Amino acid sequence: MRIWQGGDPEDAISMTRPERPPQKLCFKDNMNESLKFFDRIRDSTQRTHKAKNKLVDRSKGPGKLPRLVGYLDFSYPTYISTAAAVVLAAEFERLAAVDGEVPPTVNLHLWNEQVFRKLAQLGFFEIVGFIANRDDVIIEEGDTRTMRIVSTKNADDLAKVDVALQQLGTFLNPVQRIPDDIIIPFLTALSEAMSNVTNHAYPEDFIPPYPHINSLWVAATADRSKNTLTVVLYDQGVTIPYTYPRIDRLERVLKYLRRTLRREPKFEYENDGIYIRAAMKYGGSRTDQRHRGKGLPQMIQVIEQAGVGAMTVYSRGGWCKRDSNGRFSSGAVPFSFGGTLIEWTVELNPAASVSFT
Known part of the structure; x- marks a missing residue:
């Protein structure tokens, strides 16, 4: 898999199965499933923070692929509403502030075009610190x-x-x-x-x-x-x-x-x-x-x-x-x-x- 946290993309491996968001991330049309997903993100953030685990482990030395403790598979959703995108940005920004690290994007080239465009338009990648803020x-x-x-x-x-x-x-x-x-x-x-x-x-x-x-x-x-x-x-x-x-x-x-x-x-x-x-x-x-x-x-x-x-x-x-x-x-x-x-x-x-x- 390919990961990106800003800078150059990297090859990596995951130690666990990915967390899949619902296909439709929307509070109006898919409230329960969307809220369950955000609950899981918060719980995962809490566990990672308490365990002091790195989201991307590069401690295996030169030549070894970075290891992920887990990741969100955003190649699965086909739609994200503006409201859900704002909440997602807030959760990622909180994680970056609390743990000093933002979860990497994984296989960005496989993401649904509408989902990627919505997040890019709203400045998601700037909010979470992957790229510099635009004027x-x-x-x-x-x-x-x-x-x-x-x-x-x-x-x-x-x-x-x-x-x-x-x-x-x-x-x-x-x-x-x-x-x-x-x-x-x-x-x-x-x-x-x-x-x-x-x-x-x-x-x-x-x-x-x-x-x-x-x-x-x-x-x-x-x-x-x-x-x-x-x-x-x-x-x-x-x-x-x-x-x-x-x-x-x-x-x-x-x-x-x-x-x-x-x-x-x-x-x-x-x-x-x-x-x-x-x-x-x-x-x-x-x-x-x-x-x-x-x-x-x-x-x-x-x-x-x-x-x-x-x-x-x-x-x-x-x-x-x-x-x-x-x-x-x-x-x-x-x-x-x-x-x-x-x-x-x-x-x-x-x-x-x-x-x-």
Whole structure:
């Protein structure tokens, strides 16, 4: 087999059978199998870290092939969604930071073309450290423009995201730019979400099940054929189902939770989707402070007033979707997303007007 960790490819041998991702790495269409795969990656990371094993063992001396303790066979998947690609990049970046080594790609020449192109467009190979970071943030291809994954530990990179999203908005409507009363609320809501993550996703009193690196990952895609802008945000910190039961809430929220929570859940995360749904519908706390939960309702308000759109929030083992006609649906699975993932799509209609009240 051929491995690559940046630099020149090498021949190598593996000491164990490979780990195969599902053919479709997608939370919308193949949630359980995708989450099982990411769970296995996290568990493997934990075991490797505790055992202090090298991912690539070159200790056998000159002339001997490097040995892998195991590897991910990415010649198997035929599709990866943007959201799954962002989570994958985050997991690999965490492993590189914690262990000082990134799992090598294996037999890159056998990877599915769509999977490779998606990861390359999103800047996966730059994020994990295989190649140097590019200066350009926007990647062009046909009717789409993609903002490569921005990995940040604070909100300082919001300006970079702001400029990139402005470029994506201009691409969607090159003749008549998206008006400020649409794009500004869009960026304001995104800024609220990013600030919430960078300020509150990694509290000192929270002990995560896996090592984390206090980061936030953001990516975006503009599709001119659909006139849509999609933004994906992901963090590996404390989740909505963990924090929401621990904050002061308005009486109407308490009534909603008393009515909908399952008193005897069948599995640990069964109520997680209900907490996310409450956060999306009502926001955060009795104090109504901005950092205590206004971000998600604000993002929904942009959808309602800017045009057609949808938003899905995945957090710990739960998910909640607000679809394009305003309906909410939610649920939970017995596997964790390893943090909170937001996928937010807005159809940018230049004739629309947005204002926050």
